[in-house]
Amino acid sequence: MNVKKADLVIIGGGPAGMAAAIEASKNGIRDILILERENNLGGILHQCIHNGFGLHYFGEELTGPEYAWRFIDEVHARNISYYVETTVINFGPDKTITAINSQEGLFIIKPRAVVLAMGCRERTRGALNIPGTRPAGIYTAGLAQKFVNMEGFMPGKSVVILGSGDIGLIMARRMFLEGAQVKMVCELMPYSGGLNRNIVQCLEDFDIPLRLKHTVVAIHGKERLEGVTIAQVDEHRKPIMETCETVTCDTLLLSVGLIPENELTREAGIIVDRRTSGPVVNDCMETSMEGVFACGNVVHVHDLVDYVSREGARAGECAAAYITAEGDKAEGGEIQITAGKCVRYTVPQKIVPKGQKNIRLFFRVTDIFRKVKIVVKANGETVFERKRNKVTPGEMESLEIPGSILNSPTNVNELLVEVQNIEEGQ
Amino acid sequence: MLYDVVVIGAGVTGAFIARELSRYELKVCMLEKETDVSMGTSKANSAIVHAGFDAVPNSLKAQLNVRGNKRMPLIAQELGVDFKQIGSFVLCHSKEDIPKLEELMKRGISNGVEGLEIITGDRLKAMEPNITAESIAALYAPTAGIICPYELTLHAAENAVENGVDLKLGHEVTSIRFDSNIFIISSAQDEFKAKFIVNAAGLYADTVSMMAGDNSFSIKPRRGEYVLFDKAHGNLVNRVIFQLPSAKGKGVLVTPTVDGNLLVGPNAEEIQDKQDTATTCSGLSEILRTASLSVSLPSTGDIITSFAGLRAGADTGDFIIRASEGNKRFIHAAGIESPGLTAAPAIGERVVKLLEESGLRLVQKTNYNPSIKYGKAARHMTGDELNKLIRQHPEFGRIVCRCEKITEGEILSSIHRTIGATNLDAVKRRTRAGMGRCQGGFCSSRVVEILSRELKVPAEEITKFGGNSRLLMGRTKHNLETNC
Incomplete structure (x- = not known):
């Protein structure tokens, strides 16, 4: 099998990974390789065409793609190498990375340091155990966002959104602006899981009702979704069946939480915090495995990409220091x-x-x-x-x-x- | 065209009957109402190859289960289907129930099941470290195994097609006439003529039977609900873990799947509607609660999906595999509930024998090929094999489904294979793209795009599973006037 060398490999070319790569490069590391599974750098930012990005990091308001391009341009300017459409399929305990793409086939890299920046995925219907039929028309909010913003398709015309996470709120507005009828956003908790600014700008401005302490208890429709039954929940978050009401809709969007993607992390034996579902890190963003750093949503789910970038830069800076000072690690108490x-x-x-x-x-x-x-x-x-x-x-x-x-x-x-x-x- | 045999239904039973018939110089057609094979009971069940100890001795279920189990290793090899003979345990949770376990073992021995033994104490704990402390003894059946039921069905059907069987998807039989010794079978679109009919219509076997004037049995759907856990928990148990039926109920099973997930279920609920595969809140809690008697289950947050399937059991209690009383050229393969998946290859043999007894002339083909024409799936290849493939076909290096690590090459193959996928779920069943922990959150849009490109139809027409299950409702910027 093809074996490659690199001082620093960054798994994931989204905002966290790019910030880490740029910072490592600024700190003198030349041999950097970013591995990105999609066909371009930038990660999920490309489908976040709304604004509000960059207020903290750049002091101006950018859209997701604009924010991503600031970093992509810098990756190019610094001649940082990257592979796109490349998926890491194994990460071993000795930092050996096995990856696959169409040019190199299956290949191995043994870097001196690694930054984990795989981001997160959306929680699905399965994890919520919502009973009912399994028709077309049930999407995670992020998938719907990809269909609408990247592919130009409407996943549906009459929408109920479960979960008031930021993507759900953003998609309520997006679907409304694209002409869909957004019937309501249901939230299990007595408060929204999203940013206050998104509640105001995405729901209140468009008169989309937010039903707190409500959940979906059944799904109807055999082929395409025909409706959902919602119910109020009690203080133990259990549905109160007397409050059931059926809402007709052809689409249910789920915005019920994000899960850091740490399958590789766990396979490598790195300690994962049960509360964050991300690796335990120190203030250098170093994980329990020496020379393996992590940043962004793979560590814990952020609300703002600006903080992701900051965290990425910190991981990149510390990975660079680790490579530069190899064998000369300060031994101090934690x-x-x-x-x-x-x-x-x-x-x-x-x-x-x-x-x-x-x-x-x-x-x-x-x-x-x-x-x-x-x-x-x-x-x-x-x-x-x-x-x-x-x-x-x-x-x-x-x-x-x-x-x-x-x-x-x-x-x-x-x-x-x-x-x-x-x-x-x- | 006048067919020698028309097989109605392309579930696992129909597929194995068609495959068995494809050994002979016959014109055979499989009719299926859905847009793919394996769309009914065959796609949503426990995915178990049973050893055969629990069927009533001398019943068809017992005979065909044991025979099917013995044939399965070779069949899986011929058809390129992943089959793991991991064995099964029937757990017993109280001392008083041990005689029942012994009874079950005796029954198994009389059914011809090999290798049965009762395991207790330290050996039990060593073999299954994660079972509960209340699990004091187990009946061990080393010949039980796990298999992917829709892969088995698909590959059996494809092997039949590769050996000359016609498959007509989307043809729901609406009437059957018998005229001048010929059956005329109608669907909404077409008519098919046949000298013999095999009724392998699963849940609708009674309806099909009645079309031929035979109302000797009825099919009573029994729904079973399941939950599937993340692959992180696939090694919670090493074997299929059943429970001894007790006063508390029939028990549910906990098993690794052949693809590495953990499957828990099913309950059993008699229902009226043969399309009602909805899961229920009470059903899902019931199976989780009952399964906890066997092992301590992972958190429900690690469930990746839940589903329900309908057992197509007959009111007679046993498989109905016989000629119709009214017309010996009409053969039933009905009431095929558990252990139907295991028994399917043996049902195929038996149905062919019945056809012969009813006058069908069987002449062996010289060019029959029992093996599927496709090699190993990319996901089962070694690194070197995969690299060789990627050099020839770079699309096998491009991963589309990140959770299950399924490449664009595999998705393309699934669309262009003998029985090609025409919708999202069909791709999923053939490749596992979308079967993982994100449940298609990342790859669905790519798969829709690939389906649209390869099938040369607009993305808006791509469905989840045929019919009206369209995934998209037009392009953006087309109906702005509704709100503004």
Whole structure:
């Protein structure tokens, strides 16, 4: 079998992978190879033709394709190599990558470092166990988006959307603008899983009803979808059957969550966090396998591509440092970051202290909270806090904490992030 | 054209009857109402090749199951179908039930099942480490196995077609007349003449029988629901794990599938509507709950799909494989419920024998080829074999379905093979594209595009499974006036 060499292989050429490649190149790594399974770089951004991208990263509002092209142009300008229509089919414990494409056939690469940037996939009907028939007309929101925005086809004309994740909200607007009747968006939880700005701009502006605490309990139609039965759910998220109502529609779009694609990660034996479904990483975005870094939606599902790019750049920078300083790795104790009260998870999950100036933490809260403060404790003592008017599970929180707190009090071995009520002050 | 035999129904039973008939110098036609073969009971079942211990001794079910099981390894090889003889366990969850397990073993021995033994204690735990602590003993049947039922049906039907059988898809039989010793079989589009008819119409075998004036039996559909778990859990059990029927119910099975998923099901519910393959909330919870007696199941979030199939059982309780009382040239292969998949090759042999007894002259073909003309599927190739293929046909290096790692080459082959795929689900059954954990979320649009290109029809006309199951409803920017 064909064997190739590269210093750094990046699996996935979406926003995370491209940012990692560019940053590694800026840090002096020349022999970089991006492996992308689709026929062009850019990932899912190409089908996100709406705007709102780049406000944080570029300070301007771009569409998905525009945002992608900023990075694609830079990949080209830096002469970074990439293969498209190339799928990694195996990732071994010694960092050996087996991939396939039509030019090279099945081939092997043994790089010095790897960045995992495979992104995520959409949760399907199966995972929700929605009973009923199995007609045509049930799509994940992302697939519908691809049909409409990339291929120019309408997946249906009368639509119910289950799940108020961002793609579902965006698709409610898209389908409406393309002339479909969007009957409602049902959300199991008492709050939306999407960004507030999308609720306003995609639903409220078009009078599309958002039915909170509702789910789809049955699907009707033998060949093409003819309708769905929806019901309100109780506090345990169980449908209240007395509230069942049947809604006629020819299309059901599912926007019920994204799942990081970590099959390769698991096969390689890398530790995966059950809460994020992504690899456990340190503040260098390094996974439990030395020299293997990860970034973007494969680590945890982001709301904003801008943060994905930042995370990618961090992974690329650290992968470059790893390659440059090979065999010269600083051996230091790791500091665990614990998700405390009302915090579902943090990324990174640990820190390797080596005099960092700042550390960026991402986390999600477990419920909607108003007038709270985010508190960071080192060995049980509060070392940092920030006030927030409102935090919600649908919006990822980010915190930049000064590196100096790792040294005070001495020998910090645990950081804890929690949400506190301002009034109670505890 | 006057056919010697028309086989009505292209499920696994019809396919194996047609294949068996294709050994002889005969003009044979298979009629199927759906747009593909294997569209009824054959596509949604437990996918098990049963050992044959639970059918009533001397019943047709018992005889043909054991015979089918013995023939399956060679048939799978000839037809290029993946078959894994992993064995099965019938688990027993209480001491009081051990005599029932012994009873089952005795029955199996009298049916001619080989290698049966009762396993307990440490050996049981060593063979199946993940079964529950309550599972105290098991009847082990090493000859049981797992197979893909629609692959088996498709390849058997294709082998029949390659040996000269005509296959007419989309022909639902609407009437049968017998005139001057010839059957005239009508569909909405055409008429077919035949000297003999085989009724392998599955759920509709009673309807077809009545068209010929025979109402000696009726088919009572029994629905079975299943859930399929992600491949990450395919090795939760090593064998097909049944449960001993008990006061709590008939029990459900937990098994790896031949493609590496974990399959759990079925329940059994008598229904009226022969098209009602809807899953139900209560059914799905029932199978998950019952299966948990055998093994601790993965989280429901790891379910990739659920489905239901209808058993086509007859009110007589056994397979009905005999000539019609009114006309000996009309042969029934009806009431084929479990273990029908296993028995299908033996049903084929038996039906041909019955036809001969009814006067069909059998002359062996000299050029009969029992092997399917296609080689190993790309997904089963070694690296070197695959590289050789990619050098000749680069499309076998382009992966379209990322979850199951299915290439464009395999999708093209599925469309252009002997019985080619004409819709999304047909591609899925032939290649596994869309069968994985994303359930076609990423590849469906590509498969639609490839189908549209290869079949030279607009993408809007591509269906999920024929009929009115269109996937797309026109192009964008065509109906803006509805809202604005």
